[in-house]
Amino acid sequence: MKVFKKLSLLFFTGQAFLTMGSSMATSIEPNIRSLIDELLNKELKVTATDISVLSAKKVEWPSSALGCSQSGQFYMPVITPGYRVKVSVNQSTYTIHTSLKHAVLCKNKAVKTEASPQMKSNNKKIRSIQLARENLIKLKNIDKNSIRLVSVDSQLLSEQNTQCKKKFTGSEKGFLVVLKHHLSQIGFFSDGITAVQCWRKE
Numbered sequence: 001m002k003v004f005k006k007l008s009l010l011f012f013t014g015q016a017f018l019t020m021g022s023s024m025a026t027s028i029e030p031n032i033r034s035l036i037d038e039l040l041n042k043e044l045k046v047t048a049t050d051i052s053v054l055s056a057k058k059v060e061w062p063s064s065a066l067g068c069s070q071s072g073q074f075y076m077p078v079i080t081p082g083y084r085v086k087v088s089v090n091q092s093t094y095t096i097h098t099s100l101k102h103a104v105l106c107k108n109k110a111v112k113t114e115a116s117p118q119m120k121s122n123n124k125k126i127r128s129i130q131l132a133r134e135n136l137i138k139l140k141n142i143d144k145n146s147i148r149l150v151s152v153d154s155q156l157l158s159e160q161n162t163q164c165k166k167k168f169t170g171s172e173k174g175f176l177v178v179l180k181h182h183l184s185q186i187g188f189f190s191d192g193i194t195a196v197q198c199w200r201k202e
Helices: 030-044 117-140 162-167
Strands: 005-007 020-022 051-061 080-089 092-098 103-105 147-156 173-181 184-190 195-201
Touching: 030 051, 030 080, 030 092, 030 103, 117 147, 117 173, 117 184, 117 195, 162 195
Parallel strands: none
Antiparallel strands: 005 020, 051 080, 080 092, 092 103, 147 173, 173 184, 184 195
């Protein structure tokens, strides 16, 4: 079956970053299907023949919580590729979030709450990482899966080199995001709204 690719509008919801996605969604990779079957066998005591995939969309979760964070748990703030999958089991519909190695039955309901200063800072940090990755992909036209996050630290624009300060037009407070592509490390400064490359080390 032919899969048509579309470029979704990139946005951050606190749940996921949507990136290159598929408009046809019922076909998923065998290893992802296995993760789902194992999860639902454990949670619902059903077999693979009881499970029908209704839709599946590739996403990049902003943390290891996979968009299903639980109170009191710690999650790594790293971009995590995976899927958002809806399945039907015995006439009931369930939403499952996956990475490439793990799956969770997502029972979260969206609740509007005022974000704390710490939450806002974390959101800016995650968005800064995403913007840095986007910039590197555009600059080098490279596969996003070959990019690795080295570090992300709160910094001021005034602490950056002259080239960086001349190019950046955003806020003074931001993050230095260091990414690795093969043998190169590339530093970006971002305030969560815009990002510029500051340096590159081979």
